[in-house]
Amino acid sequence: MKTLVINAGSSSLRYQLLDVETHEVIQYGRCEKIGEQKSSIYVVSGEQYKKLVLSIPDHEQAMRLVLKELRDPEIGVVEDFREIDAVGHRIVHGGKYFDGPVIIDGDVLNKIIECGELAPLHNYGAAKGIEACMHQMPGIPQVASFDTAFHMTIPPVNHVYAIPYKYYEENDIRKYGFHGISHRYVSRRAAEMMGKPIEELMIITCHLGNGGSVTAVLNGKSFDTSMGFSPLDGIMMGTRSGAIDPTVVTYIMQHEDLTPDEMTAILNKESGLLGVSGVSNDLREIDQAIGSGNQRARLAFEMYAQTVRRYIGAYLVEMSGADAVVLTAGIGENSPAVRQRIFEGLEPIGFKLDKYRNEFGTPDCEISTDDSICKIFAIKTNEEYLIALDTKEICEKYGLISE
Numbered sequence: 001m002k003t004l005v006i007n008a009g010s011s012s013l014r015y016q017l018l019d020v021e022t023h024e025v026i027q028y029g030r031c032e033k034i035g036e037q038k039s040s041i042y043v044v045s046g047e048q049y050k051k052l053v054l055s056i057p058d059h060e061q062a063m064r065l066v067l068k069e070l071r072d073p074e075i076g077v078v079e080d081f082r083e084i085d086a087v088g089h090r091i092v093h094g095g096k097y098f099d100g101p102v103i104i105d106g107d108v109l110n111k112i113i114e115c116g117e118l119a120p121l122h123n124y125g126a127a128k129g130i131e132a133c134m135h136q137m138p139g140i141p142q143v144a145s146f147d148t149a150f151h152m153t154i155p156p157v158n159h160v161y162a163i164p165y166k167y168y169e170e171n172d173i174r175k176y177g178f179h180g181i182s183h184r185y186v187s188r189r190a191a192e193m194m195g196k197p198i199e200e201l202m203i204i205t206c207h208l209g210n211g212g213s214v215t216a217v218l219n220g221k222s223f224d225t226s227m228g229f230s231p232l233d234g235i236m237m238g239t240r241s242g243a244i245d246p247t248v249v250t251y252i253m254q255h256e257d258l259t260p261d262e263m264t265a266i267l268n269k270e271s272g273l274l275g276v277s278g279v280s281n282d283l284r285e286i287d288q289a290i291g292s293g294n295q296r297a298r299l300a301f302e303m304y305a306q307t308v309r310r311y312i313g314a315y316l317v318e319m320s321g322a323d324a325v326v327l328t329a330g331i332g333e334n335s336p337a338v339r340q341r342i343f344e345g346l347e348p349i350g351f352k353l354d355k356y357r358n359e360f361g362t363p364d365c366e367i368s369t370d371d372s373i374c375k376i377f378a379i380k381t382n383e384e385y386l387i388a389l390d391t392k393e394i395c396e397k398y399g400l401i402s403e
Protein backbone atom coordinates (compact mmCIF):
# COMPACT_ATOMS: atom_id res chain seq x y z
CA MET A 1 0.00 0.00 0.00
CA LYS A 2 1.44 3.36 -1.09
CA THR A 3 0.88 6.08 1.49
CA LEU A 4 1.90 9.69 1.27
CA VAL A 5 2.79 11.05 4.72
CA ILE A 6 2.77 14.80 5.23
CA ASN A 7 4.46 16.45 8.20
CA ALA A 8 3.93 20.20 8.26
CA GLY A 9 6.13 22.22 10.62
CA SER A 10 5.90 25.92 11.33
CA SER A 11 7.98 26.91 8.29
CA SER A 12 8.64 23.52 6.74
CA LEU A 13 6.79 20.65 5.13
CA ARG A 14 8.34 17.20 5.08
CA TYR A 15 6.90 14.28 3.21
CA GLN A 16 7.46 10.62 2.40
CA LEU A 17 5.78 8.34 -0.07
CA LEU A 18 6.20 4.93 1.43
CA ASP A 19 5.08 1.37 1.15
CA VAL A 20 3.90 0.40 4.59
CA GLU A 21 4.17 -3.34 3.93
CA THR A 22 7.78 -3.34 2.73
CA HIS A 23 8.88 -0.20 4.66
CA GLU A 24 10.29 1.10 1.35
CA VAL A 25 10.50 4.90 1.12
CA ILE A 26 9.74 5.59 -2.56
CA GLN A 27 10.28 9.34 -2.53
CA TYR A 28 10.87 11.82 0.27
CA GLY A 29 11.65 15.46 0.58
CA ARG A 30 11.10 18.71 2.39
CA CYS A 31 10.18 22.30 1.73
CA GLU A 32 12.03 24.73 3.95
CA LYS A 33 11.77 28.40 4.90
CA ILE A 34 8.17 28.58 3.73
CA GLY A 35 7.01 32.19 3.73
CA GLU A 36 10.55 33.61 3.64
CA GLN A 37 12.29 35.32 0.71
CA LYS A 38 14.27 32.27 -0.36
CA SER A 39 12.45 29.01 0.24
CA SER A 40 13.65 25.66 -1.04
CA ILE A 41 12.46 22.18 -1.88
CA TYR A 42 14.65 19.11 -1.62
CA VAL A 43 13.49 15.84 -3.23
CA VAL A 44 15.02 12.35 -3.12
CA SER A 45 13.90 9.35 -5.20
CA GLY A 46 16.25 6.40 -4.82
CA GLU A 47 19.66 7.52 -6.13
CA GLN A 48 18.27 10.71 -7.66
CA TYR A 49 17.92 13.96 -5.78
CA LYS A 50 17.35 17.61 -6.53
CA LYS A 51 17.15 20.91 -4.72
CA LEU A 52 15.41 24.01 -5.97
CA VAL A 53 15.58 27.47 -4.42
CA LEU A 54 12.40 29.39 -5.14
CA SER A 55 9.62 31.30 -3.44
CA ILE A 56 7.12 29.21 -1.44
CA PRO A 57 4.73 31.73 0.12
CA ASP A 58 2.62 29.31 2.18
CA HIS A 59 1.92 25.67 3.01
CA GLU A 60 -0.68 25.35 0.28
CA GLN A 61 1.96 26.21 -2.32
CA ALA A 62 4.40 23.86 -0.63
CA MET A 63 1.88 21.03 -0.89
CA ARG A 64 1.28 21.81 -4.55
CA LEU A 65 5.01 21.65 -5.20
CA VAL A 66 5.30 18.30 -3.44
CA LEU A 67 2.46 16.89 -5.51
CA LYS A 68 4.17 18.21 -8.64
CA GLU A 69 7.46 16.51 -7.71
CA LEU A 70 5.69 13.21 -7.13
CA ARG A 71 4.58 13.29 -10.78
CA ASP A 72 7.68 15.02 -12.16
CA PRO A 73 8.79 13.46 -15.50
CA GLU A 74 12.36 13.04 -14.22
CA ILE A 75 12.37 12.48 -10.49
CA GLY A 76 8.68 11.57 -10.10
CA VAL A 77 7.50 8.18 -8.91
CA VAL A 78 3.82 8.11 -9.93
CA GLU A 79 2.05 8.98 -13.16
CA ASP A 80 -1.36 9.37 -11.64
CA PHE A 81 -2.34 10.21 -8.05
CA ARG A 82 -4.71 7.26 -8.09
CA GLU A 83 -1.59 5.10 -7.66
CA ILE A 84 -1.40 6.56 -4.13
CA ASP A 85 -3.79 4.71 -1.82
CA ALA A 86 -4.11 7.29 0.95
CA VAL A 87 -2.55 10.36 2.54
CA GLY A 88 -1.67 10.55 6.25
CA HIS A 89 -1.19 13.99 7.80
CA ARG A 90 0.65 14.61 11.06
CA ILE A 91 -1.32 17.13 13.09
CA VAL A 92 0.29 18.59 16.19
CA HIS A 93 -2.83 19.53 18.14
CA GLY A 94 -6.09 17.62 18.28
CA GLY A 95 -7.29 19.38 21.44
CA LYS A 96 -9.91 17.47 23.42
CA TYR A 97 -11.48 16.10 20.25
CA PHE A 98 -9.22 13.32 19.02
CA ASP A 99 -7.86 10.30 20.83
CA GLY A 100 -6.71 8.48 17.71
CA PRO A 101 -6.36 8.81 13.94
CA VAL A 102 -9.43 9.81 11.91
CA ILE A 103 -10.54 10.08 8.30
CA ILE A 104 -10.58 13.77 7.45
CA ASP A 105 -13.91 15.30 6.42
CA GLY A 106 -15.18 18.87 6.64
CA ASP A 107 -15.96 18.59 10.35
CA VAL A 108 -12.52 17.17 11.20
CA LEU A 109 -10.84 19.89 9.15
CA ASN A 110 -12.82 22.57 11.02
CA LYS A 111 -11.76 21.09 14.36
CA ILE A 112 -8.10 21.03 13.25
CA ILE A 113 -8.42 24.72 12.41
CA GLU A 114 -10.19 25.37 15.73
CA CYS A 115 -7.32 23.67 17.62
CA GLY A 116 -4.96 25.96 15.69
CA GLU A 117 -5.54 28.49 18.45
CA LEU A 118 -3.49 26.18 20.68
CA ALA A 119 -0.77 25.44 18.08
CA PRO A 120 -0.93 28.25 15.53
CA LEU A 121 2.49 27.60 14.04
CA HIS A 122 1.60 24.03 13.12
CA ASN A 123 -2.14 23.39 12.72
CA TYR A 124 -2.89 26.17 10.26
CA GLY A 125 -0.09 25.08 7.90
CA ALA A 126 -1.23 21.47 8.15
CA ALA A 127 -4.82 22.49 7.36
CA LYS A 128 -3.63 24.29 4.23
CA GLY A 129 -1.76 21.15 3.16
CA ILE A 130 -4.89 19.04 3.71
CA GLU A 131 -7.00 21.42 1.65
CA ALA A 132 -4.51 21.30 -1.22
CA CYS A 133 -4.49 17.48 -1.13
CA MET A 134 -8.29 17.26 -1.01
CA HIS A 135 -8.46 19.55 -3.98
CA GLN A 136 -5.79 17.88 -6.11
CA MET A 137 -6.38 14.29 -5.10
CA PRO A 138 -10.17 13.92 -5.02
CA GLY A 139 -11.40 10.53 -3.85
CA ILE A 140 -8.14 9.58 -2.13
CA PRO A 141 -8.66 9.10 1.63
CA GLN A 142 -7.01 11.73 3.82
CA VAL A 143 -6.20 10.70 7.40
CA ALA A 144 -5.09 12.78 10.38
CA SER A 145 -2.76 11.41 13.09
CA PHE A 146 -2.49 13.69 16.11
CA ASP A 147 0.52 14.26 18.34
CA THR A 148 -1.78 14.92 21.27
CA ALA A 149 -3.96 11.82 20.73
CA PHE A 150 -1.62 9.35 22.47
CA HIS A 151 -1.74 11.47 25.62
CA MET A 152 -5.54 11.53 25.91
CA THR A 153 -5.22 8.52 28.24
CA ILE A 154 -3.36 10.60 30.83
CA PRO A 155 -5.62 10.54 33.92
CA PRO A 156 -6.96 13.76 35.51
CA VAL A 157 -4.57 13.42 38.43
CA ASN A 158 -1.79 14.11 35.91
CA HIS A 159 -3.55 16.37 33.42
CA VAL A 160 -5.46 18.88 35.56
CA TYR A 161 -3.52 21.98 36.67
CA ALA A 162 -3.78 23.20 40.26
CA ILE A 163 -5.46 26.47 39.30
CA PRO A 164 -9.18 27.33 39.69
CA TYR A 165 -11.15 24.40 38.25
CA LYS A 166 -13.27 26.66 36.06
CA TYR A 167 -10.32 27.10 33.66
CA TYR A 168 -10.34 23.35 33.10
CA GLU A 169 -14.10 23.14 32.73
CA GLU A 170 -14.73 26.30 30.76
CA ASN A 171 -11.51 26.92 28.85
CA ASP A 172 -10.08 23.41 28.39
CA ILE A 173 -6.86 24.45 30.12
CA ARG A 174 -5.13 21.14 30.83
CA LYS A 175 -2.06 19.14 29.98
CA TYR A 176 -2.31 17.92 26.38
CA GLY A 177 1.22 16.64 25.78
CA PHE A 178 3.06 16.42 22.44
CA HIS A 179 5.40 14.19 20.41
CA GLY A 180 2.76 11.49 20.95
CA ILE A 181 3.40 9.74 17.64
CA SER A 182 7.10 9.40 18.47
CA HIS A 183 6.48 8.23 22.06
CA ARG A 184 3.96 5.68 20.79
CA TYR A 185 6.32 4.42 18.09
CA VAL A 186 9.41 4.01 20.29
CA SER A 187 7.52 2.45 23.19
CA ARG A 188 6.05 -0.16 20.85
CA ARG A 189 9.48 -0.76 19.33
CA ALA A 190 11.05 -1.22 22.77
CA ALA A 191 8.40 -3.78 23.70
CA GLU A 192 9.09 -5.59 20.44
CA MET A 193 12.85 -5.58 21.18
CA MET A 194 12.15 -6.95 24.67
CA GLY A 195 9.89 -9.63 23.22
CA LYS A 196 7.11 -8.73 25.66
CA PRO A 197 3.57 -7.43 25.21
CA ILE A 198 3.53 -3.67 25.72
CA GLU A 199 0.39 -4.09 27.88
CA GLU A 200 2.64 -5.64 30.56
CA LEU A 201 5.38 -3.02 30.54
CA MET A 202 6.27 0.26 32.22
CA ILE A 203 8.38 2.33 29.81
CA ILE A 204 9.81 5.82 30.07
CA THR A 205 10.35 7.34 26.63
CA CYS A 206 12.60 10.38 26.15
CA HIS A 207 12.21 12.24 22.87
CA LEU A 208 15.29 14.48 22.89
CA GLY A 209 15.44 16.61 19.77
CA ASN A 210 15.43 20.35 19.34
CA GLY A 211 12.13 20.16 21.16
CA GLY A 212 11.92 17.40 23.74
CA SER A 213 9.61 15.56 26.08
CA VAL A 214 9.61 12.59 28.43
CA THR A 215 6.60 10.26 28.75
CA ALA A 216 5.56 7.58 31.20
CA VAL A 217 4.02 4.78 29.12
CA LEU A 218 2.12 2.46 31.44
CA ASN A 219 0.81 -0.76 29.86
CA GLY A 220 1.07 0.80 26.41
CA LYS A 221 -0.79 3.98 27.32
CA SER A 222 0.49 7.43 28.07
CA PHE A 223 0.18 7.97 31.82
CA ASP A 224 2.04 11.26 32.13
CA THR A 225 4.20 13.47 29.97
CA SER A 226 6.47 16.44 30.47
CA MET A 227 4.98 18.83 27.93
CA GLY A 228 1.73 20.42 28.96
CA PHE A 229 -0.88 22.82 27.68
CA SER A 230 1.78 23.88 25.19
CA PRO A 231 5.09 22.40 23.98
CA LEU A 232 6.96 24.86 26.20
CA ASP A 233 6.59 22.88 29.42
CA GLY A 234 8.81 20.08 30.72
CA ILE A 235 12.51 19.52 30.04
CA MET A 236 14.94 22.19 28.92
CA MET A 237 15.14 22.26 25.12
CA GLY A 238 17.21 23.77 22.29
CA THR A 239 15.64 27.22 22.53
CA ARG A 240 12.73 26.59 24.93
CA SER A 241 12.93 27.07 28.67
CA GLY A 242 10.91 24.04 29.74
CA ALA A 243 9.21 24.24 33.15
CA ILE A 244 10.03 27.33 35.21
CA ASP A 245 8.36 29.13 38.08
CA PRO A 246 5.50 31.15 36.45
CA THR A 247 6.39 34.11 38.64
CA VAL A 248 9.65 34.47 36.70
CA VAL A 249 7.51 35.17 33.64
CA THR A 250 5.28 37.83 35.20
CA TYR A 251 8.25 39.41 37.01
CA ILE A 252 10.30 39.81 33.80
CA MET A 253 7.25 41.10 31.92
CA GLN A 254 6.62 43.76 34.56
CA HIS A 255 10.25 44.81 34.93
CA GLU A 256 11.07 44.91 31.23
CA ASP A 257 7.64 46.12 30.16
CA LEU A 258 7.14 43.23 27.75
CA THR A 259 3.99 42.17 25.91
CA PRO A 260 2.77 38.54 26.14
CA ASP A 261 4.02 37.95 22.59
CA GLU A 262 7.47 39.31 23.40
CA MET A 263 7.72 37.18 26.53
CA THR A 264 6.48 34.11 24.66
CA ALA A 265 9.20 34.65 22.06
CA ILE A 266 11.90 34.85 24.76
CA LEU A 267 10.71 31.60 26.35
CA ASN A 268 10.36 29.76 23.03
CA LYS A 269 13.20 31.10 20.93
CA GLU A 270 15.89 32.57 23.18
CA SER A 271 15.96 30.17 26.13
CA GLY A 272 17.00 26.57 26.71
CA LEU A 273 20.49 25.43 25.64
CA LEU A 274 20.89 28.61 23.59
CA GLY A 275 19.80 30.96 26.36
CA VAL A 276 22.04 29.47 29.04
CA SER A 277 25.12 28.77 26.91
CA GLY A 278 24.95 31.87 24.74
CA VAL A 279 26.58 29.60 22.15
CA SER A 280 23.94 27.60 20.28
CA ASN A 281 20.78 25.54 20.49
CA ASP A 282 22.65 22.72 18.76
CA LEU A 283 24.14 20.20 21.14
CA ARG A 284 27.04 19.49 18.79
CA GLU A 285 28.15 23.12 19.04
CA ILE A 286 27.67 23.07 22.80
CA ASP A 287 29.96 20.00 22.90
CA GLN A 288 32.62 21.85 20.92
CA ALA A 289 32.40 24.89 23.18
CA ILE A 290 32.77 22.64 26.25
CA GLY A 291 35.88 21.21 24.58
CA SER A 292 37.37 24.68 24.43
CA GLY A 293 36.61 25.35 28.08
CA ASN A 294 33.37 27.37 27.85
CA GLN A 295 31.85 27.20 31.34
CA ARG A 296 28.35 28.34 30.37
CA ALA A 297 28.23 25.67 27.66
CA ARG A 298 29.19 23.15 30.37
CA LEU A 299 26.42 24.47 32.63
CA ALA A 300 23.84 24.25 29.81
CA PHE A 301 24.85 20.63 29.13
CA GLU A 302 24.62 19.71 32.82
CA MET A 303 21.25 21.42 33.20
CA TYR A 304 19.92 19.67 30.12
CA ALA A 305 20.85 16.20 31.36
CA GLN A 306 19.57 17.10 34.83
CA THR A 307 16.07 18.01 33.62
CA VAL A 308 15.81 14.70 31.76
CA ARG A 309 16.95 12.85 34.94
CA ARG A 310 14.34 14.75 36.94
CA TYR A 311 11.47 13.50 34.78
CA ILE A 312 12.83 9.94 34.61
CA GLY A 313 12.90 9.98 38.41
CA ALA A 314 9.39 11.38 38.62
CA TYR A 315 7.93 8.82 36.24
CA LEU A 316 9.76 5.94 37.86
CA VAL A 317 7.92 6.80 41.06
CA GLU A 318 4.59 7.64 39.39
CA MET A 319 4.50 4.20 37.74
CA SER A 320 6.07 2.44 40.75
CA GLY A 321 8.91 1.21 38.54
CA ALA A 322 10.18 1.03 34.99
CA ASP A 323 11.09 -1.93 32.78
CA ALA A 324 12.79 0.23 30.17
CA VAL A 325 13.91 3.73 29.33
CA VAL A 326 14.08 4.70 25.66
CA LEU A 327 16.12 7.57 24.23
CA THR A 328 15.21 8.88 20.81
CA ALA A 329 15.36 11.85 18.36
CA GLY A 330 18.48 13.85 17.39
CA ILE A 331 20.13 13.94 20.82
CA GLY A 332 18.71 10.68 22.21
CA GLU A 333 19.82 8.70 19.16
CA ASN A 334 23.19 10.36 18.61
CA SER A 335 24.73 11.66 21.81
CA PRO A 336 26.52 9.07 23.96
CA ALA A 337 27.71 11.93 26.18
CA VAL A 338 24.19 13.04 27.12
CA ARG A 339 23.05 9.45 27.60
CA GLN A 340 25.99 8.74 29.87
CA ARG A 341 25.36 11.85 31.95
CA ILE A 342 21.65 11.00 32.31
CA PHE A 343 22.36 7.58 33.81
CA GLU A 344 25.48 8.48 35.79
CA GLY A 345 25.34 7.17 39.34
CA LEU A 346 21.99 5.43 38.85
CA GLU A 347 23.32 1.84 39.18
CA PRO A 348 22.01 1.47 42.77
CA ILE A 349 18.46 2.10 41.53
CA GLY A 350 18.66 -0.35 38.63
CA PHE A 351 20.02 1.55 35.61
CA LYS A 352 23.34 0.18 34.34
CA LEU A 353 24.56 1.74 31.12
CA ASP A 354 26.99 -0.38 29.10
CA LYS A 355 29.86 1.96 28.17
CA TYR A 356 30.76 0.15 24.95
CA ARG A 357 27.18 -0.24 23.71
CA ASN A 358 26.47 3.39 24.52
CA GLU A 359 29.52 4.60 22.64
CA PHE A 360 29.39 2.35 19.58
CA GLY A 361 25.85 0.97 19.28
CA THR A 362 23.71 2.19 16.38
CA PRO A 363 20.01 2.63 17.02
CA ASP A 364 17.90 0.61 17.37
CA CYS A 365 20.03 -0.97 20.10
CA GLU A 366 20.12 -1.82 23.76
CA ILE A 367 22.68 0.31 25.60
CA SER A 368 22.29 -1.14 29.10
CA THR A 369 24.28 -4.07 30.45
CA ASP A 370 22.72 -7.54 30.38
CA ASP A 371 22.24 -7.43 34.15
CA SER A 372 20.68 -3.95 34.28
CA ILE A 373 17.33 -4.23 36.09
CA CYS A 374 15.86 -1.55 33.87
CA LYS A 375 16.70 -1.88 30.17
CA ILE A 376 17.94 1.19 28.32
CA PHE A 377 17.46 1.54 24.57
CA ALA A 378 18.46 4.03 21.88
CA ILE A 379 15.78 3.81 19.22
CA LYS A 380 15.46 5.73 15.98
CA THR A 381 12.06 7.33 15.93
CA ASN A 382 9.93 6.83 12.82
CA GLU A 383 6.84 8.96 13.01
CA GLU A 384 6.21 8.68 9.27
CA TYR A 385 5.99 4.91 9.43
CA LEU A 386 3.51 4.99 12.31
CA ILE A 387 1.37 7.59 10.53
CA ALA A 388 1.37 5.36 7.43
CA LEU A 389 0.37 2.39 9.59
CA ASP A 390 -2.41 4.41 11.26
CA THR A 391 -3.60 5.45 7.81
CA LYS A 392 -3.66 1.88 6.55
CA GLU A 393 -5.51 0.58 9.62
CA ILE A 394 -8.20 3.22 9.61
CA CYS A 395 -8.72 3.01 5.84
CA GLU A 396 -9.14 -0.77 6.15
CA LYS A 397 -11.54 -0.34 9.07
CA TYR A 398 -13.80 1.88 7.00
CA GLY A 399 -13.43 -0.21 3.83
CA LEU A 400 -11.71 2.62 1.96
CA ILE A 401 -8.99 0.33 0.63
CA SER A 402 -8.92 -3.42 0.11
CA GLU A 403 -7.09 -5.41 2.78
Ligand code: ADP
Pocket residue numbers: 208209210211238281282283284285329330331334335
Ligand atom coordinates in the same frame (compact mmCIF):
# COMPACT_ATOMS: atom_id res chain seq x y z
P1 ADP B 1 13.86 18.42 15.69
O1 ADP B 1 13.14 18.58 16.98
O2 ADP B 1 14.18 19.73 15.01
O3 ADP B 1 13.29 17.36 14.77
P2 ADP B 1 16.13 16.62 15.94
O4 ADP B 1 15.43 15.41 16.42
O5 ADP B 1 16.71 16.61 14.57
O6 ADP B 1 15.30 17.93 16.17
O7 ADP B 1 17.34 16.91 16.99
C1 ADP B 1 18.15 18.03 16.87
C2 ADP B 1 19.20 17.95 17.97
O8 ADP B 1 19.93 16.73 17.85
C3 ADP B 1 20.23 19.07 17.93
O9 ADP B 1 20.46 19.58 19.22
C4 ADP B 1 21.47 18.38 17.43
O10 ADP B 1 22.64 18.94 17.96
C5 ADP B 1 21.31 16.99 18.02
N1 ADP B 1 22.14 16.05 17.29
C6 ADP B 1 21.97 15.59 16.02
N2 ADP B 1 23.00 14.77 15.68
C7 ADP B 1 23.82 14.72 16.75
C8 ADP B 1 25.04 14.06 17.04
N3 ADP B 1 25.64 13.27 16.14
N4 ADP B 1 25.61 14.24 18.27
C9 ADP B 1 25.02 15.03 19.18
N5 ADP B 1 23.86 15.68 18.97
C10 ADP B 1 23.28 15.53 17.78
